[in-house]
Amino acid sequence: MDYAPLAFPALMLTVFFVVPFGIMVMVSFFQRQPGGFYTPDFVFSSYERFLTAFFGGVLGFSLGLAALVAVICVAVGFPFAYELARTRRRVQIAWLVALLAVLSLSEVIIGFAWSTLLSRTAGISNLLVWLGLMARPTALTPNFGAVLTGMVYQAFPYAVLVLYPAMARLDPTLMEASRTLGAPPLRAFLTVVVPALRNTILATFIMVFVFALGSYLLPQLLGRPQHWTLSVLITDQAVYQSNLPFAAAMAVFLVLVTLSLVALALLVGRKESAA
Amino acid sequence: MSAKLFRRVLFTLVAVFLAAPLVVIAGVSVNAQRTLVFPPAGFSARWYGEVFADAAWRGALTASVAVAALSAALAVAIAFPLSWFLWRRHAPWARVFQMLGTAPFVLPPVITALGFLTFWTTVGAYGQPWTVVVAHGIFFVTLPLVTLSLGFASIDRALVEAAATMGADDRTILRTIVLPLIRPYIVSGFAFAFVLSLNEYIVAYMTVGFTLETLPIKIFNSLRYGYTPTMAAVSILFVAVAALIFGLIARFGDLPKLLGAWSSRD
Numbered sequence: 001m002d003y004a005p006l007a008f009p010a011l012m013l014t015v016f017f018v019v020p021f022g023i024m025v026m027v028s029f030f031q032r033q034p035g036g037f038y039t040p041d042f043v044f045s046s047y048e049r050f051l052t053a054f055f056g057g058v059l060g061f062s063l064g065l066a067a068l069v070a071v072i073c074v075a076v077g078f079p080f081a082y083e084l085a086r087t088r089r090r091v092q093i094a095w096l097v098a099l100l101a102v103l104s105l106s107e108v109i110i111g112f113a114w115s116t117l118l119s120r121t122a123g124i125s126n127l128l129v130w131l132g133l134m135a136r137p138t139a140l141t142p143n144f145g146a147v148l149t150g151m152v153y154q155a156f157p158y159a160v161l162v163l164y165p166a167m168a169r170l171d172p173t174l175m176e177a178s179r180t181l182g183a184p185p186l187r188a189f190l191t192v193v194v195p196a197l198r199n200t201i202l203a204t205f206i207m208v209f210v211f212a213l214g215s216y217l218l219p220q221l222l223g224r225p226q227h228w229t230l231s232v233l234i235t236d237q238a239v240y241q242s243n244l245p246f247a248a249a250m251a252v253f254l255v256l257v258t259l260s261l262v263a264l265a266l267l268v269g270r271k272e273s274a275a
Numbered sequence: 276m277s278a279k280l281f282r283r284v285l286f287t288l289v290a291v292f293l294a295a296p297l298v299v300i301a302g303v304s305v306n307a308q309r310t311l312v313f314p315p316a317g318f319s320a321r322w323y324g325e326v327f328a329d330a331a332w333r334g335a336l337t338a339s340v341a342v343a344a345l346s347a348a349l350a351v352a353i354a355f356p357l358s359w360f361l362w363r364r365h366a367p368w369a370r371v372f373q374m375l376g377t378a379p380f381v382l383p384p385v386i387t388a389l390g391f392l393t394f395w396t397t398v399g400a401y402g403q404p405w406t407v408v409v410a411h412g413i414f415f416v417t418l419p420l421v422t423l424s425l426g427f428a429s430i431d432r433a434l435v436e437a438a439a440t441m442g443a444d445d446r447t448i449l450r451t452i453v454l455p456l457i458r459p460y461i462v463s464g465f466a467f468a469f470v471l472s473l474n475e476y477i478v479a480y481m482t483v484g485f486t487l488e489t490l491p492i493k494i495f496n497s498l499r500y501g502y503t504p505t506m507a508a509v510s511i512l513f514v515a516v517a518a519l520i521f522g523l524i525a526r527f528g529d530l531p532k533l534l535g536a537w538s539s540r541d
Binding site: 003005010014023089092097100101112114185213214216217231239258259262 | 378
């Protein structure tokens with residue numbers, strides 16, 4: 001009777017999360033049949049196919065792109081979150097609302113917005129022409145820079161919101177003490193705040209990295225096929241090539257990469273709270 | 276003084292970066308012509324009208340709102356009993372379900388999407404409109420789980436003990452103490468899940484993409500035929516709805532606390 005409240009959540013999460021996940025793992029070992037079908041089996045052919053130079057290249061590109069996005073987001077987001085946590089409460093709340101609004105934007109809308117902003121007809125190049133800095137408007141998409149910009153846009157609010165609680169809890173006397181001892185603000189920030197939050201920075205980096213790894217539409221909307229990430233290929237194989245076993249094998253692999261990174265982030269975070 | 280200047284410059288740069296694409300699509304959305312030009316040529320609100328007047332856009336809008344409302348309700352229905360149970364009892368094994376509720380949000384969304392795709396095809400329900408409600412309900416259960424566990428942590432246990440001493444049973448305590456105190460957290464958990472479901476693409480697409488068009492799917496499908504000002508209008512409406520909902524949460528609740536900041540300083 002006492003356990004009754006647990007029944008519904010346990011049932012839902014088991015049936016609709018654990019079971020689908022289990023089926024997906026099973027399907028990754030199934031034998032693919034021509035025409036989009038598959039038969040129950042236990043073969044590693046989908047995994048073998050994944051270990052080719054092409055998919056290795058895509059994986060390397062995905063990881064590199066996610067890492068670059070995470071570096072940029074943390075490098076800008078860290079001082080930003082620090083200043084945000086120290087500003088007036090009303091200003092903080094206004095920023096938080098704005099960050100949440102941008103964070104909740106669909107990737108479709110972010111992709112649409114940036115491809116408009118980078119387009120020839122409605123983009124920033126028109127502004128540059130108007131200012132006399134450019135002769136004629138040009139298209140700045142599709143290319144790698146456009147993909148990177150879109151993904152930083154998508155991940156930046158996330159980075160700030162992950163950093164924000166740690167910044168809000170940071171003991172303000174740390175900074176005051178170093179200022180009293182004569183350190184200029186930048187020096188105090190770099191020698192006191194940054195080392196104190198070294199693990200938070202690392203944990204945030206990993207969280208943003210995992211978040212960016214999930215991007216699937218921006219590389220398609222803002223980039224060329226060589227900018228496609230693993231998430232795009234999974235969707236492509238599942239929906240357009242009707243090769244569910246192969247899509248599932250890639251997904252299982254992506255889960256393993258993600259889980260090991262999340263475990264690392266948790267480990268780093270725990271060490272900090274123990275210290 | 277230079278620290279103040281640094282803050283001002285940093286805040287301005289970030290604000291410009293975050294606002295730039297929105298300003299451009301807002302401009303595009305009020306263009307008088309069908310073409311995408313910026314700065315806008317003339318002013319017209321007809322593209323906003325088209326979102327509601329055009330049957331295809333209106334259908335997608337209705338589908339999105341219905342899916343978002345139902346799946347957010349489902350997410351709360353899963354999260355509430357779970358976090359209520361975990362608040363009352365120390366049961367480490369029950370935390371496993373809490374972890375399961377967080378997992379879909381931590382993993383790349385394509386994983387959850389593919390999991391549901393294989394599941395619905397296996398059980399033969401692929402393409403049914405309700406499947407996306409279940410999929411989103413599970414996918415976004417993390418959000419009410421987080422807000423509700425923060426909410427339960429903020430309840431003063433002395434109140435509960437006092438009520439129990441005076442003979443109130445669990446049900447009475449739930450009705451007279453827990454629910455009134457936890458209501459803002461239920462509302463914010465629902466709101467977070469609602470806004471994110473409204474904007475979610477990949478899970479919806481892999482679950483019901485070919486039978487039910489939600490707005491993000493409709494926008495993406497329309498992209499193939501080029502960009503239109505109607506898309507810009509829809510995008511601006513979406514941002515406005517999200518900002519409005521989060522603004523209301525901030526107005527009636529403690530947003531910094533909901534986002535994990537311990538102390539609310541002034």
